[in-house]
Amino acid sequence: MGLHWESFVYAIVAFGVLYLLLNKYAFGPLLGIMEERKRLISEQITTTEQNRLQSEQLLAEQKQALQAVRQESQEIIERAHKISAKQGEEIVxxxxxxxxxxxxEAVxxxxxxxxxxxxxxxxxVSAMSVMIASKIIEKQIDEKSQEQLIEHYLQEVGGNQ
Structure with a gap:
């Protein structure tokens, strides 16, 4: 077995022709597709980064808006408490x-x-006094009987009250 130079030269020539054909028709478009893919991925990364930054900015704005709404609702609640306390005092x-x-009015x-x-x-009392006086005049009684009669009528007046 010997080394055949002719087949070696044919193999190198065939390999060179194959390399040129592959380079022109396969590697060129393949490298172009890979470059295009690299460019698309780079654009997507850039777009994703921009979207992430916008999302963070929107999240920060939403947090601020939520904080403002919370503060406003707290102020509204405080005002409502003050108004209700004032109305309660007015009602009292x-x-x-x-x-x-x-x-x-009752007094x-x-x-x-x-x-x-x-x-x-x-x-x-006046009517009874007149009645007593008239009975005293009618009866003409002694002083002791007169005192008893007056006591009797005073007790009647005291009982009628």
Whole structure:
């Protein structure tokens, strides 16, 4: 077995022709496709990074908006508490004023009824005094009987009250 130079040269020539054909028709488009793929991946990475930054910015804005809404709702709640406390105080004040008015009216009514009772009692005492005087005049009794009669009528007046 010897080394055949002719087949070796044919193999090298065939390999060279094959390499040129592959380079022109296979490696060129394949490398072009790989470059295009590399460019697309690079663009997608850039776009993804931009989207991530925008998402972070939107998240920060949403957090700020949420914080502002929370603060505003807290202020609304505090205002509602203050308003309800003020209205409660006003209602209590009105109720106290009305109770005082009712009390004053009741005191006046009681005073009027007391005065009427006193006037009625004076009238009864006067009538009884006149009756006593007339009975005393009618009977012409002694001093001891007169005192007993007066005591008797005073007890009647005291019992009628």
């Amino acid at each position: 004040g009105i109720a106290k004023d009305e109770a005082a008015r009712f009390k004053n 006046k009514d009681i005073e009027n009824e007391k005065n009427k009772a006193i006037i009625a009692l004076r009238g009864q």
